[in-house]
Amino acid sequence: MDRLGPLGRLGRWTATHVRAVVIGWIIVAIGLGLLAPKVEHALSGAGWEATGSxxxxxxxxxxxxxxxxxxxxxxxxxxxxxxxxxxxxxxxxxxxxxxxxxxxxxxxxxxxxxxxxxxxxxxxxxxxxxxxxxxxxxxxxxxxxxxxxxxxxxxxxxxxxxxxxxxxxxADFNHANRSAMLKSELLSWPVTLAILVLAFGSLVAAGLPLMLTIVGLVASAGSLFLVAQLFDVSIWALNFALMFALALGIDYALFVVMRFRGALASAGGDPVRAVAEAMDTAGKAVMFSGVTVLISLSAVLLVPSPAFRSMALGIMLSVVFILAATLTLLPAVLAKLGRRIDRLALPWARAGEHRSERFRAWGERLWRRPWGWGAAALAILLVLAAPIGELRTGMPSIKVVPQEDGARVGYERVQQAFGDGAPGALQIVAPRADAARVVAVARADAGVAAVMPPLDGADGRALVQVTPSADPSSPAVGETVDRLRADLPASALVGGAPAENHDLEQVLEAKTPVVIGVVLVLGFLLLLVALRAPVIAAVGVLTNLLATAAAFGVAKLIFQDGHLASLIGFDPQGFLDAWAPVFFFAMVFAIAMDYTVFLLSSAKEHWDRSGDPREAMVGALAHSGRIVFAAAAVMVAVFFTFALSGPLPPREMGIILGVAVLLDAALVRLVLLPVLLRLLGRWAWWLPRPLDRLLPAVRFGHGAAHHASEAGLLNRS
Missing domain, CATH: 3.30.70.1320 (Multidrug efflux transporter AcrB pore domain like)
Structure with a gap:
């Protein structure tokens, strides 16, 4: 116990101060929980704009x-x-x-x-x-x-x-979205509980992730209410916070509880010692995972749009509370439960089993035949990612609103009565002296169907209403906006809902590469600090891109081309919503990095202990493969339930995230990444001497000595 790291010492403190920790979290839960019911009415539905446009x-x-x-x-x-x-x-x-x-x-x-x-x-x-x-x-x-x-x-x-x-x-979209989220939650909880019971083998153990989720949800909802008193916060922030609280609460609890059960068996039943060991190993991986998720989502703050920034903030709040509860409340409860964590166990469950024999055998199979398995996984991912080159995006059309809702009914009535572009008129504001010129330019544009006479306003301004000839969601309207801005007097401003959507699309298009680049660089740096191995840190980041690209390739086939539209039950828009590439990329990458940290931290632990590449790869799968598999099963179930009901954007979210997690766990974390560990061998853990001096000494193995091989030939640059 004398070699415990900071998180191990924190675990030991929480295990010996259970009452203080539990009372502290009860105060937090009650204090913020009283505000949680008010959050839905405090959040907003707008904010889909490009600030400063x-x-x-x-x-x-x-x-x-x-x-x-x-x-x-x-x-x-x-x-x-x-x-x-x-x-x-x-x-x-x-x-x-x-x-x-x-x-x-x-x-x-x-x-x-x-x-x-x-x-x-x-x-x-x-x-x-x-x-x-x-x-x-x-x-x-x-x-x-x-x-x-x-x-x-x-x-x-x-x-x-x-x-x-x-x-x-x-307004109609938010109403339909709330109903869909409630329906999805009711569907997801029983499925989640069933998978957790199978994964943990015990009803008591399976309840711990739900405890974390509930605490995280209550705390983040109450916090969002407080934030909403200062800033406009999108209603979507609550939706995403719910999803991530459930997903990460399950992930983190799985990793820590599995490690605790194994440590409890080896520690002779001493819960304090078992908690300290679990937090010194799995707790460290959870901390790095949580920080990685926060870093990935923080890149979304680069998009100058209130809706995006508030959604990222909502998820980050839920991650902070889930992470804090995992590092304090969970070890305290584990110490209190001790051996009782295996009560109400399933008949076939084996208490204290931390190393999975099935996943060890799978690791051995990959070790013997890496090329065949690796090539097959890579081929599937590349085939699924191929359509991404033809992906089109656009701001949500009226099709995101249910057909029977007033907004869509009124929209279609206006189109039938006044023309395709009538529901989204462009509004040009200019000095009164320039009004005639504005009218002349607008009437001469091929994308304009009608121009209303100028309307005089205060401060010497005039308003000219322009009806486009195409549906407001059509790319042609965006082209019309660009032409008008180029031809109109410099004093004229082109606004209206279609122009606002167009400006936000332009900002998203410009910021998406920046966000992706920042996420990749920061993800690599964090993995480098955690693993002290630049080669495998780069591999971990690059393999994340494969699953993400494949998920967006599938999204293109479904939501842009309309495949499976009748089965899933939606009306395709012919494009993916414009926020998907930047926002869903950050979310998918965050989840993928979650699994990467779990798998590679386990591999690093075995490498530090043995210096054997085979033991690092096979041992990582044996100890974390089941956790990754179970966590992914829960996430896929949760995300796919969101794809079964409600407006189109939640369906996009559920399909993209669900497919990404499925592909990442099944093909990347459990096949491709282990194969690359096998092929790289010792070079996976190579560390140049200059980096060795710069990087902090991070160890994932409890009490494991630093293996001599790390200071040997491979570390000589």
Missing amino acids: ESVAARAQLDESFGGLSSSGLMVVLHAQDGTVADPAFRRAVAAVERTLRADPRVAEVVSPQQGSSISRDGRTAVVQAGADAAPDEMVRAASDLRAPLRAAGEGAGIEVSLTGASGMW
Whole structure:
């Protein structure tokens, strides 16, 4: 026990101060738990914008000078199957809609339907516009609050009333998303518990990951509520925090509990000593894994968009709480349980078994025939990754909203009545003196279907509404935005929802390579510090890219090309949502690095102890293969449940993350990476002398001596 590292000493302290640790976490859980139920109403649904872009500047001018008639404003569509706007019933419905809108303090100005602009030629469809008198996030909440009253305003007159526009779309999307997440959670928990019982072989042990998950969820939800009082936080932050709390809580508990059970058997039943040993080894790997996940996600903060930054923040908060609970609460509970951790065990479970005979045999098979297994795994990954070269991205279209929701119904009514581009008009703000020039340029553009007369506003500004000829989600509209910006006077600003989406797409396209590069470099540096072996650290990072590329290749086939769309139950957009490459890459890479740390830290432990490449590879699989397999099974089950219901983006998330974890665990961590350890042999652990002097001395083996071979030939540069 005298050779314990910092985490081993922390484990021993928690094991001997169980009451203090548990009371501390109860205070945290209760304090933040009281705030957790309020978090859903505190989070926002907007923030999908490029901070500092031209479109955001245009929106600010529209809100200031034109009564809030920007992309954040509300669009209410009234439609009569039989009558027209001239009928008394239709007029009563319009009046009721306008009264409802004016009664809300978040509405600045209400514009009645007008012939030639917001009343269809057949007179059966009319649009009422409401200006925004609140921030975009608050207008999404306003849309959510007003959906039902507005719908009721037309029911008495037999008029269909639908709230659409950007705020209406996000309100409906968030509502559908919350319902889908609840359904997915109900599906995932029983599956998760079943896999955990099989993995641990004991009901008591299987309950520990769920304990970590619940504590992490409650703490991160309460923290998000506090953060939301200072900044706008996307509702997606809570969704992702839930997923990562569940996934990482299970991963970390598996690794530590398995090691504790093995240490308990070798320590003669002494729980304090077993906890100290488990934390000195598995706890160290968990710490490096958690830091790696945080580093991967921190790169997303480079994207200048409130939604992205708040989502990354939400996940990082959940990781911090899960990591803290794993390093303090879990060892305290393990020390209290002692041998009782194996109570309610399955008949075939063997208490104290840490080394898996099945995975040892698998490691021996890979050692004997590395080329065949390695080539097969590599070929599958490359074939699946091949479609990624043709991957297209775009901001979410109206197809992400369920067909029966008001935002989609109203959107389609507007298209039918006024043209394909009518639901997403471009808004050009310019000085009044330049208004004529703006109109002339807009009318001359091939991508413009209609141009409204200039509307005078405050401060000498004019607004020109431009209707594109294509659907707002079409790439052609983005091209139209670029042409207009190039041809219009420098004083003109092009805004509107399509322009905001286009600007965010451009930012994402520019930042994605930067984010990927930062994640790769920081991931490599952290693995280098943890493993003290540059060759295998580089291999670990590069193999992560294979599974990630293969997952996006599969996503291209499903979500862009529409394969399996009818089976999964969605309407393909013809592209992947624009945030997927940067955000899902960071998430997938973080999870892949999680498994990489578990496997390679175990290999490093065996190498430090034996200096034998075969023992390093086979021993790593024997000790961590089952953990990686079980953790991946749980993650795949959780992620795929999110792909079974709800709007399209959660389905994309569930499919991409689920496929990535499946491929990473089955083909990379359990086949390709061990094969590369076999082929590299001693060179996998080569450490140049200059790096040896720079890097801290990190050991994953409890009390293991530094093997002489590390100071021998391989370390001579």
